Amino acid sequence: xxxxxxxxxxxxxxxxxxxxxxxxxxxxxxxxxxxxxxxxxxxxxxxxxxxxxxxxxxxxxxxxxxxxxxxxxxxxxxxxxxxxxxxxxxxxxxxxxxxxxxxxxxxxxxxxxxxxxxxxxxxxxxxxxxxxxxxxxxxxxxxxxxxxxxxxxxxxxxxxxxxxxxxxxxxxxxxxxxxxxxxxxxxxxxxxxxxxxxxxxxxxxxxxxxxxxxxxxxxxxxxxxxxxxxxxxxxxxxxxxxxxxxxxxxxxxxxxxxxxxxxxxxxxxxxxxxxxxxxxxxxxxxxxxxxx
Numbered sequence: 001x002x003x004x005x006x007x008x009x010x011x012x013x014x015x016x017x018x019x020x021x022x023x024x025x026x027x028x029x030x031x032x033x034x035x036x037x038x039x040x041x042x043x044x045x046x047x048x049x050x051x052x053x054x055x056x057x058x059x060x061x062x063x064x065x066x067x068x069x070x071x072x073x074x075x076x077x078x079x080x081x082x083x084x085x086x087x088x089x090x091x092x093x094x095x096x097x098x099x100x101x102x103x104x105x106x107x108x109x110x111x112x113x114x115x116x117x118x119x120x121x122x123x124x125x126x127x128x129x130x131x132x133x134x135x136x137x138x139x140x141x142x143x144x145x146x147x148x149x150x151x152x153x154x155x156x157x158x159x160x161x162x163x164x165x166x167x168x169x170x171x172x173x174x175x176x177x178x179x180x181x182x183x184x185x186x187x188x189x190x191x192x193x194x195x196x197x198x199x200x201x202x203x204x205x206x207x208x209x210x211x212x213x214x215x216x217x218x219x220x221x222x223x224x225x226x227x228x229x230x231x232x233x234x235x236x237x238x239x240x241x242x243x244x245x246x247x248x249x250x251x252x253x254x255x256x257x258x259x260x261x262x263x264x265x266x267x268x269x270x271x272x273x274x275x276x277x278x279x280x281x282x283x284x285x286x287x288x289x290x291x292x
Contacts, residue, residue, distance in 0.1 A: 001200060002236035004207065006222055008032060010229040012049065019062030021113050022126065023051045027210070027229045034231060036132075036263065039206050040256040041182055043070060043268060044130035047210060049227050050078060053113065055121035061112030064292045067103035068278045069138045069268040071131040073186070074099045075167070075250065077212055079124035080114035086288030089144025096149030098167055100178050105139040106281060108290040127210065127250060134257050135270050137181045147177045161195030162243070164188070169253070183255040191243035199251060200238045207232040207253040214247030
């Protein structure tokens, strides 16, 4: 197997707020040529790096809005988020948990800081990822997977290097908790200082890393600091991560969906006509009802 080399390392852009509860750096789609086609099936990645929210009696967040044609994945590192959608999905996720919402044919949803967390305030750190759906599944029924940290399978690395939390896909023989429509690997590498781990994904899979905590060295060569994103070339299969201090790294790799992508705000379809239909369906109440 050949080494999968780094194509680029992207520094975090100036943060902006999504609603009033998520202060994010956008990595996908972005001007680093991390566009939807290049990163497919990952079509959006917003990273709320560690940020201290003051106490608030009114929970901060994002009000009711629609989605169609893809899945939203929220990974909690610090803080707590409550989610509700018009298909009846919802729950609260806290540190180490994941929510995986399949919008598919269309839902309304909202996300807010969980009530008690909102009242006390504190450190908040999250990733939101949009995973595209193939055309044949874009109009399938919505669903919701609330995955607690206890439900996430873990692979213990040798030599006290750390653990791999397998959210989706697999690491060695350990399979992920989330079900996916196309091949997707999503894993947290939680490494102790000096710990080293190897990964292997098919050459054509679009593969990246987001450094959540600590500084790391990739392929015994390039040092990547906290809050930076690594994009790998679509050549070779294998790469290594070494933790220069205690580190958490989000690893994502997926088989590209080789279909046209036509995004418009909260809708991601294959054609302009499908976007017009989505807007019509939303305006005609076909996404259900959800109280703000």
